[in-house]
């Protein structure tokens with residue numbers, strides 16, 4: 001199903017009242033993705049408790065579709081396990097919005113890509129922390 005962005009009430013609501021917008025100062029992972037074709041970007045911050053995504057926030061510079069899709073994505077993944085959250089893609093975002101015009105589909109990819117990078121950042125930091133813990137105990141890593 002395809003709708004225009006001006007008659008999509010869900011999209012307008014997420015643009016005007018964006019959920020989870022902002023920054024997490026002590027984030028466990030941070031990822032950023034941009035679209036070179038328009039210069040827009042999304043920066044995602046995550047908090048992870050063991051394997052659950054306890055919080056997600058984002059900063060976004062972009063068109064209304066970029067803002068709304070980042071907002072929808074944050075609602076779709078928050079509270080899920082990291083594995084479950086990584087299964088959510090831009091098609092799920094478009095479905096949650098009840099459609100997005102063809103020429104705006106690329107806007108929905110940035111939040112997903114930025115989130116994937118935040119997860120990689122969290123994994124790398126977790127490995128580094130484990131290594132430090134092992135070394136502080138005099139154990140081989």
Ligand code: FES
Nearest residue numbers: 038040063066107
């Ligand atoms: S036009 Fe750049 S993200 Fe939508």
